[in-house]
Amino acid sequence: MLLQxxxxxxxxxQKGKLSKFDFRSNKLRFGSIGLKAAKAGTISSRQIEAARQAIVRKLNRKGKLWIRVFPSIPITAKPIEVRMGKGKGALSHWGVKVSAGTVLFEICGISRNIAITAFKTGGAKLPVRTIILL
Structure with missing residues (x-):
């Protein structure tokens, strides 16, 4: 189930600019432990889904997981070996621009050790450097 x-x-x-820090979504809202982006970057819906699956697999159907980001930005790409010009490329995938300090995932109702190992495996699937919030 890819998010879109x-x-x-x-x-x-248009691409636009990415702010370095985010002060609106940098605190935990739902869970007790969270995964936070340490650097700014773009995360695709496939990467969010891969991280979610890795986290859920470590949780063994215990606790609750919240995904705090949603990929609502269409990312386009032109085919390989196409000359410059001729307009913008077709829709390739969906992504979300994440600034440093944004909480990506939250967990509640599970022990701290299991949550930390789950977030380490989930954070490895993401293209941005992450920090675990306790």
């Missing part, structure tokens, strides 16, 4: 929006206003968007 049901409906968008525009098919393609």
């Amino acid at each position: 929006p049901k409906k968008t206003k525009y098919k393609k968007i």
Whole structure:
């Protein structure tokens, strides 16, 4: 189950700039332990799903997991060996721009040791460096 929006206003968007720090979503809201991005970057929906599966596998159907980010940005790509120009490429995948300090995942109702090992395996699947919030 890959994450993607049901409906968008525009098919393609401009890249824009990525802020270095995020102060709105840098605290735990739902769980007791969280996984936080230490560096800014773009995370695709496949990477979020891979991290989610790795975390859930370590939890052994105990506790509750929250995903705090949603990939709502369409990322486009042109085919290989295509000349410059001729417009923007077709939709490749969905992603989310994450700034440093954003909480990505939260866990509640599980022991601290299991949660730390789960977040270490899940954080290894992500392209940004992560920190575990206790």
